[in-house]
Amino acid sequence: xxxxxxxxxxxxxLLFVWGDPLEAKVxxxxxxxxxxxxxxxxxxxxxxxxxxxxxxxxxxxxxxxQLCTNPENxxxxxxxxxxxxxxxxxxxxxxxxxxxxxRQPVTKGEIDSIRxxxxxxxxxxxxxxxxxxxxxxxxxxxxxxxxxxxxGFLAQFGFESLEDLPQIEDIGTLVLSDSYEFSDELTAxxxxxxxxxxxxxxxx
Amino acid sequence: xxxxxxxxxxxxxLLFVWGDPLEAKVxxxxxxxxxxxxxxxxxxxxxxxxxxxxxxxxxxxxxxxQLCTNPENxxxxxxxxxxxxxxxxxxxxxxxxxxxxxRQPVTKGEIDSIRxxxxxxxxxxxxxxxxxxxxxxxxxxxxxxxxxxxxGFLAQFGFESLEDLPQIEDIGTLVLSDSYEFSDELTAxxxxxxxxxxxxxxxx
Amino acid sequence: xxxxxxxxxxxxxxxxxxxxxxxxxxxxxxxxxxxxTTQYLSYIRxxxxxxxxxxxxxxxxxxxxxxxxxxxxxxxxxxxxxxxxEEDPRSELVARLLxxxxxxxxxxxxxxxxEISTHIHTKPREDLDPYTGxxxxxxRTDIEQFARAFRAFLFRKKKLExxxxxxxRVERQRMSIEHKIEQIRSFFRRKPKLRFSELIAxxxxxxxxxxxxVSVLELVKQxxxxxxxxxxxxxxxxxxxGDRSQGS
Numbered sequence: 001x002x003x004x005x006x007x008x009x010x011x012x013x014l015l016f017v018w019g020d021p022l023e024a025k026v027x028x029x030x031x032x033x034x035x036x037x038x039x040x041x042x043x044x045x046x047x048x049x050x051x052x053x054x055x056x057x058x059x060x061x062x063x064x065x066q067l068c069t070n071p072e073n074x075x076x077x078x079x080x081x082x083x084x085x086x087x088x089x090x091x092x093x094x095x096x097x098x099x100x101x102x103r104q105p106v107t108k109g110e111i112d113s114i115r116x117x118x119x120x121x122x123x124x125x126x127x128x129x130x131x132x133x134x135x136x137x138x139x140x141x142x143x144x145x146x147x148x149x150x151x152g153f154l155a156q157f158g159f160e161s162l163e164d165l166p167q168i169e170d171i172g173t174l175v176l177s178d179s180y181e182f183s184d185e186l187t188a189x190x191x192x193x194x195x196x197x198x199x200x201x202x203x204x
Numbered sequence: 205x206x207x208x209x210x211x212x213x214x215x216x217x218l219l220f221v222w223g224d225p226l227e228a229k230v231x232x233x234x235x236x237x238x239x240x241x242x243x244x245x246x247x248x249x250x251x252x253x254x255x256x257x258x259x260x261x262x263x264x265x266x267x268x269x270q271l272c273t274n275p276e277n278x279x280x281x282x283x284x285x286x287x288x289x290x291x292x293x294x295x296x297x298x299x300x301x302x303x304x305x306x307r308q309p310v311t312k313g314e315i316d317s318i319r320x321x322x323x324x325x326x327x328x329x330x331x332x333x334x335x336x337x338x339x340x341x342x343x344x345x346x347x348x349x350x351x352x353x354x355x356g357f358l359a360q361f362g363f364e365s366l367e368d369l370p371q372i373e374d375i376g377t378l379v380l381s382d383s384y385e386f387s388d389e390l391t392a393x394x395x396x397x398x399x400x401x402x403x404x405x406x407x408x
Numbered sequence: 409x410x411x412x413x414x415x416x417x418x419x420x421x422x423x424x425x426x427x428x429x430x431x432x433x434x435x436x437x438x439x440x441x442x443x444x445t446t447q448y449l450s451y452i453r454x455x456x457x458x459x460x461x462x463x464x465x466x467x468x469x470x471x472x473x474x475x476x477x478x479x480x481x482x483x484x485x486x487x488x489x490x491x492x493x494e495e496d497p498r499s500e501l502v503a504r505l506l507x508x509x510x511x512x513x514x515x516x517x518x519x520x521x522x523e524i525s526t527h528i529h530t531k532p533r534e535d536l537d538p539y540t541g542x543x544x545x546x547x548r549t550d551i552e553q554f555a556r557a558f559r560a561f562l563f564r565k566k567k568l569e570x571x572x573x574x575x576x577r578v579e580r581q582r583m584s585i586e587h588k589i590e591q592i593r594s595f596f597r598r599k600p601k602l603r604f605s606e607l608i609a610x611x612x613x614x615x616x617x618x619x620x621x622v623s624v625l626e627l628v629k630q631x632x633x634x635x636x637x638x639x640x641x642x643x644x645x646x647x648x649x650g651d652r653s654q655g656s
Binding site: 013016017019029032074077078080081095112117118119120121122 | 534536
């Protein structure tokens, strides 16, 4: 296997594990390459995916790359998901809402790790409906955004204040104690260390 | 694009989205194919990944398929982020695991007697980690619970199916012939407590 | 001293016995019962002396060994069960030990398999909500449902906490000196003279800076580069020396 192939293979693995858009600069450091060289590798890989009409695609945005599915296969994904729709996933928004209500302020990473599923869309929806809003930055590495409930949330559920939330046994020990640390350790398969990417977001 | 290619492309997308092992049966329904046809498609795809030395791999366990990284790229992944992995099993747990894998369905009494030690804790741990599960009751006196391996076992140890387990030379003859009787006998005066306990379980 | 081992390393009486037999260079098919019984018993005495609770199982095997030793001393004494010269009284023990040993070896094999799988990574499920429709509608529901969702979450959290005991974090590898040196050499491929400031990325942390500095020192030691600092506290110039270093 040539050096170029080796790098492309490694890039595929990294994209897969990382999930979110991955900066070419970060990869360049890992492989002792310049950023343009790395970008070239990513683009070659991208071309190969398209050429063989793979079910996966790499998308580029601002020298970041992300692995995703070929939109042509959306129908099948939809059909695969239909049976679960009734079973479980309708709970998603409520679940995320509950996690945010009881554990605020909370990061998206925590919500993901507690639910065991990525919650980007759910969170977006809650924000759009103004039930949830950003409420600062965590002091943890990468300074991730913290989310909390809004006055709209109280209104929607008829609470006067957050103290009105129904008490649930064990809530003290379970929720309030080790909360951040716990979820930090728990993303089952993969924990990303936010590199510069998230810092940059702070700077913006 | 041929029908076969189209299906393989869709399977790639499904594997990616699903994350967990995906049952061939479920996919067969989506594509109106037989299960063996679907398995063939998955395996073709699997071969193509290996052939082009991709950074991704498809692994098979008991007619389920899962997308994962090529182990050769682990170094790069660890330089990029800190994945969380299940802790390795202890020697005791591995011993019990091996006994269950080869002699399933098997009772706790049998495991105890081969190891010469009680295995309650170890067994509990294996069940909690979903490597082992109850799979019925023995017809023997007291109708003790039988244990067997789960699909998670195959994944954790990298076996495609139970047939994939290496032969232990003579294990059949040694285990099933006279030593079986004998081990029962030793169990009798060696471990009296489990008998009582098993009766209790039945009584519940 | 025949067995100077940590007391708790044995998984059970068979594990200990197999160890003692192998350590005494005996064939498992031809166990010198008297010798091994002595060793076994003295090991158990040691356990007691060190206040290790001797598990019942260890005592049971001790009793079995003593019984076996007695049988070996009185050949043919129990004619009905062991016809003289036909069956070895040790054969039962041997069969059990062999069976145990075989699984112990399989356990080692499993450990190797497990090790391989630690280098394989999977990904979490994607967010399926775009495919499953707008469940936000549910948010119009009442407080009971909300509380129920939260209870479900608490349950999951408990479960996750249980699982947590079984997980460990694979540490992120920090860059090594070797890796950094490699990187510096690759910079030299583009030009023969570098400044220290060029070697460290803008957002480097202290670790990176120190690592880079130590790596440069290492290169100096290897006589691969020459360094110069024209001004006090100024930038350091690093010049690649001749062709010698190019090859490596």
